[in-house]
Amino acid sequence: MSATFSNPGKMVIKPVHLAHVVLKTQVEQFQPMVEFYKTFLNATVTYQNHVVSFLTYDEEHHRIAIGRFPHVTxxxxxxxxxxxxxxxxxxxxxxxxxxxxxxxxxxxxxxxxNHGLTTSMYYRDPDGNEIETQVENFESPEEATSFTMSEKFAENPIGTDFVPEDLIRRIEAGEEDKEIKKRVETGKRMAPLPIF
Incomplete structure (x- = not known):
C-alpha cells in the first residue's frame, strides 16, 4: 500500500541526493573561507553578499554555502x-x-x-573544518559492504597511511588502479585517528 497524506505510514521517503553543506564562520574569516573553497574545489561563486556566499563546482546552484556570523567563536x-x-x-x-x-x-x-573502502586525503579549511577527498576502491556498493563485514575491516576499520608521492609514482609507473587501491594490511588499528 502506498503512503498518502491521510495515511503516511512510518517509513520516511529517502532524499534523492545530498544538496549542499552550509558552514558558519567569523566575520574576519568570511573572505578567506570563500577563497579557500573557490581554490580547493575549483568552485564558482553563484551568489555573494556581505553575509553569505554560495559556491558550486557542478550543476547544483550551490554545494557549499559560507555564512558570516558576528558572534561565532x-x-x-x-x-x-x-x-x-x-x-x-x-x-x-x-x-x-x-x-x-x-x-x-x-x-x-x-x-x-587507504581505508579499504576508499583511498583518501584529508585537509583542513581556514576554520579547521575537515575535508576528505577520496576515490572509491570497490566497483560496487555490494563489494564495499562485503569488505566492511570482513575480518580485515574488523581488525582495522581505520586503514593504512600512505605518502601521496608514492601514489603518484605508482600511477606514473603504469600500475593498475585496482592494485594501487588494495589496502596494505598492517594489522590491528583502532585509534587514535589523526583528525584533531
Missing part, C-alpha cells in the same frame, strides 16, 4: 559536531593530480589513508 576541535565533508573523485589519477594542484596553492593534506 573559533572552532573547538574537541567539541561534538560534524567531523568532515567528503568529495568523491572519478579516479586515482584525478585525486593525485588535484593533490598536486592544491599543493601548488599551499594547501596540503594532514592525513592520507
Amino acid at each position: 573559533p572552532r573547538v576541535p574537541t567539541a561534538s559536531g560534524l567531523v568532515h565533508i567528503a568529495f568523491n573523485f572519478a579516479s586515482l589519477h584525478d585525486l593525485a593530480l588535484a593533490y598536486l594542484q592544491r599543493k601548488a596553492h599551499g594547501i596540503e593534506p594532514f592525513w592520507c589513508v
Whole structure:
C-alpha cells in the first residue's frame, strides 16, 4: 500500500541526493573561507553578499554555502559536531593530480589513508573544518559492504597511511588502479585517528 497524506505510514521517503553543506564562520574569516573553497574545489561563486556566499563546482546552484556570523567563536576541535565533508573523485589519477594542484596553492593534506573502502586525503579549511577527498576502491556498493563485514575491516576499520608521492609514482609507473587501491594490511588499528 502506498503512503498518502491521510495515511503516511512510518517509513520516511529517502532524499534523492545530498544538496549542499552550509558552514558558519567569523566575520574576519568570511573572505578567506570563500577563497579557500573557490581554490580547493575549483568552485564558482553563484551568489555573494556581505553575509553569505554560495559556491558550486557542478550543476547544483550551490554545494557549499559560507555564512558570516558576528558572534561565532573559533572552532573547538574537541567539541561534538560534524567531523568532515567528503568529495568523491572519478579516479586515482584525478585525486593525485588535484593533490598536486592544491599543493601548488599551499594547501596540503594532514592525513592520507587507504581505508579499504576508499583511498583518501584529508585537509583542513581556514576554520579547521575537515575535508576528505577520496576515490572509491570497490566497483560496487555490494563489494564495499562485503569488505566492511570482513575480518580485515574488523581488525582495522581505520586503514593504512600512505605518502601521496608514492601514489603518484605508482600511477606514473603504469600500475593498475585496482592494485594501487588494495589496502596494505598492517594489522590491528583502532585509534587514535589523526583528525584533531
